[in-house]
Amino acid sequence: MNTPLFRQMMKVNAKGISNYAVGSAFYMLLMFWLYPSIAENSADLNDMVESLPAGLVNAFGFENGFGSMESFISGEYYGLILPLLLSIFSIMLSTQLMARLVDRGSMAYLLATPTTRGRVAFTQAAVLVCGLFVIVAVTTASGFAGSAWIIGGRYAFDASRFLLMNAVIFLLFFAISGLSFFFSSIVNDEKRALSISGAVTIGMFSLDLLGKISGSVEWLRYLSAFSLFRPADIASGGGQIAVACVLLPLIGLLGFAAGIAAFRRRDLPL
Amino acid sequence: MxxxxxxxxxxxxxxxxxxxxxxxxxxxxxxxxxxxxxxxxxxxxxxxxxxxxxxxxxxxxxxxxxxxxxxxxxxxxxxxxxxxxxxxxxxxxxxxxxxxxxxxxxxxxxxxxxxxxxxxxxxxxxxxxxxxxxxxxxxxxxxxxxxxxxxxxxxxxxxxxxxxxxxxxxxxxxxxxxxxxxxxxxxxxxxxxxxxxxxxxxxxxxxxxxxxxLQSMQRKVIEILFEKEADAVAFMGAEGVHAESRDGSRVRAAVQGDYDALIREAAKYRIRSLDVAVQNLEDVFMHYYDRKGASR
Missing domain, CATH: 3.40.50.300 (P-loop containing nucleotide triphosphate hydrolases)
Structure with missing residues (x-):
């Protein structure tokens, strides 16, 4: 870890990270603000959901209905929009932290100082994980703030399930960032890194979505890390959380370690 | 170091x-x-x-x-x-x-x-x-x-x-x-x-x-503008001058180390102007590169 580099990188990316965090927090609060009016019609909405095709309901994670705040939020936000937001964040930042610096040549300046490639790559990985953590932490905090200010005990809100949901989505994107970081570390071209990470991440996301929509291709889901995060299951108190909590950190660590190791050894066109 | x-x-x-x-x-x-x-x-x-x-x-x-x-x-x-x-x-x-x-x-x-x-x-x-x-x-x-x-x-x-x-x-x-x-x-x-x-x-x-x-190996091309075309022709044929080309009363001559000979020869005539042509690196060391190329 190289402290000056870490601080500089956090400073440069602070604006981007806080934009994602603030956006996510606003969306979360909006959901909390909407919830009371939906909860009143929850019975009607549940009827409506039942009339929809099961695949569609699964895709959006509405299968738990609208009975509790966390099941509402799991469908409305954690099921689709937050994963998409964090995917974009992971792909963009991992590319900017490694491949862009190599592509533009500024990496030369970092490596021409008394540090090693391993430490530079590790620091950049730490910046990526840190940014991710900040966004998830702010999102979580905004959830608690929303429940305190807006819901205020009028509707059910299970804090531990909500926390768990956030912990697992953090682990999921730790894994996704690890993979994107790996691609960003082995490629010389910024656009190429962006397209490979994007294809892999969005590809996995789509496989998971397809598997959810159609029961006949459910096996597709098991090719995708996204299947390890099932917010609707967590909200209803189930889900294979133990598996996710082992596999996701493992995928992430492998990605980061392989990225750092590859970056240490390869030729750089600087 | x-x-x-x-x-x-x-x-x-x-x-x-x-x-x-x-x-x-x-x-x-x-x-x-x-x-x-x-x-x-x-x-x-x-x-x-x-x-x-x-x-x-x-x-x-x-x-x-x-x-x-x-x-x-x-x-x-x-x-x-x-x-x-x-x-x-x-x-x-x-x-x-x-x-x-x-x-x-x-x-x-x-x-x-x-x-x-x-x-x-x-x-x-x-x-x-x-x-x-x-x-x-x-x-x-x-x-x-x-x-x-x-x-x-x-x-x-x-x-x-x-x-x-x-x-x-x-x-x-x-x-x-x-x-x-x-x-x-x-x-x-x-x-x-x-x-x-x-x-x-x-x-x-x-x-x-x-x-x-390196400086003595370096090959320079010098352009001399004579007052009279006849002088230019005479200069071309002189000993110790490696003239490359002549355009009217303007002569291009290559020098490599032996500046003295060229200057002495040129001093015999009235000269209007003198230029050292700007060259790229290959030309500067052309002689050197050629020798290396031949021996390889």
Whole structure:
């Protein structure tokens, strides 16, 4: 870890990270603000959901209905929009932290100082994980703030399930960032890194979505890390959380370690 | 201080460098001359540890640059050939960041250099001209008093006045015992600062010579405009004159070392004007390259 580099990188990316965090927090609060009016019609909405095709309901994670705040939020936000937001964040930042610096040549300046490639790559990985953590932490905090200010005990809100949901989505994107970081570390071209990470991440996301929509291709889901995060299951108190909590950190660590190791050894066109 | 030994790297396209070997002593300014694409930058990438050689090694201060990145980089200041700084910073912000990475308190020297190079360090980098970025790069390479400074085409983008100032800076640092490696495709740039120079062509070192030897090897084309065409014709045929062509009363003659003979011959006639043609590196050392090519 190289402290000056870490601080500089956090400073440069602070604006981007806080934009994602603030956006996510606003969306979360909006959901909390909407919830009371939906909860009143929850019975009607549940009827409506039942009339929809099961695949569609699964895709959006509405299968738990609208009975509790966390099941509402799991469908409305954690099921689709937050994963998409964090995917974009992971792909963009991992590319900017490694491949862009190599592509533009500024990496030369970092490596021409008394540090090693391993430490530079590790620091950049730490910046990526840190940014991710900040966004998830702010999102979580905004959830608690929303429940305190807006819901205020009028509707059910299970804090531990909500926390768990956030912990697992953090682990999921730790894994996704690890993979994107790996691609960003082995490629010389910024656009190429962006397209490979994007294809892999969005590809996995789509496989998971397809598997959810159609029961006949459910096996597709098991090719995708996204299947390890099932917010609707967590909200209803189930889900294979133990598996996710082992596999996701493992995928992430492998990605980061392989990225750092590859970056240490390869030729750089600087 | 800097030892390059049998450095070989072949790129997938077949280009690259082969068996590059030279040594730079402490306090020496060493030039690295070659036309574009000859392998200068590839060699420098290896010296900076950005690439792993297929064969051979580079050592700075006795340490292998690939194996001891961190220790070696303490000794080195580097000016890349193509300068790219980090986004969203001012010149001063960038220099402060580099100083923190270098772990040396270099504020005094940094401000001194900024003042001498006369640029506004508080300009955002994305608004800087090429020359201005070059100046920021020079400050970053010099400010922490490294033992070895590696410069890739250092004066590109600088105006003649700044080029002169840059040469002064190099000579001052040299007097303090700093070792330099400077690549260039222009002979005059190297001529004024370097003690010795290596000439590289097609990925191979064709010569390592001291500056005096290189100067005598250098081939110049001199254009003389005679007052009378008859004089020009007579001059063409004179002994010791290697005339290349004549256009009316204008004669182009090549000289390599034997300036005296040419001047004596030319002094016999009335001359209206005299020019030394600007040449690229291949022409300057054409004779040398040819001999090497024939013997290979």
């Amino acid at each position: 800097l030892k390059v030994q049998g450095l070989t790297k072949t790129y997938p396209g077949g280009r690259g460098i082969a068996d590059v070997t030279f040594e730079v002593e402490r306090g020496e300014v060493f030039g690295f001359l070659g036309p574009n694409g000859a392998g200068k930058s590839t060699t420098i990438r290896h010296i900076m540890g950005f690439m792993k050689p297929d064969r051979g090694s580079v050592a700075i201060g006795g340490l292998d640059v690939w194996k001891h990145q961190s220790e070696v980089q303490k000794l080195v200041g580097y000016l890349p050939g193509e300068i790219a700084f980090l986004d969203g910073m001012t010149g001063r912000g960038f220099l402060e960041f580099v100083a923190r990475m270098q772990r040396v308190d270099s504020r005094v020297k940094r401000d001194l250099l900024i003042e001498r190079l006369q640029f506004d360090a508080d300009t955002p980098i994305r608004k800087m001209s090429k020359g201005m970025k070059q100046k920021v790069g020079i400050v970053a390479a010099f400010m922490h008093d490294p033992a070895v400074i590696v410069l890739d085409e250092p004066t590109s983008g600088l105006d003649p006045l700044m080029q002169q100032l840059f040469i002064e800076l190099v000579l001052e640092e040299k007097a303090k015992g700093t070792t330099f490696l400077m690549s260039s495709h222009s002979f005059p740039e190297i001529e004024r600062t370097c003690d010795r120079a290596a000439i590289i062509k097609d990925g191979r070192i064709v010569a390592v010579n001291n500056m005096h030897e």
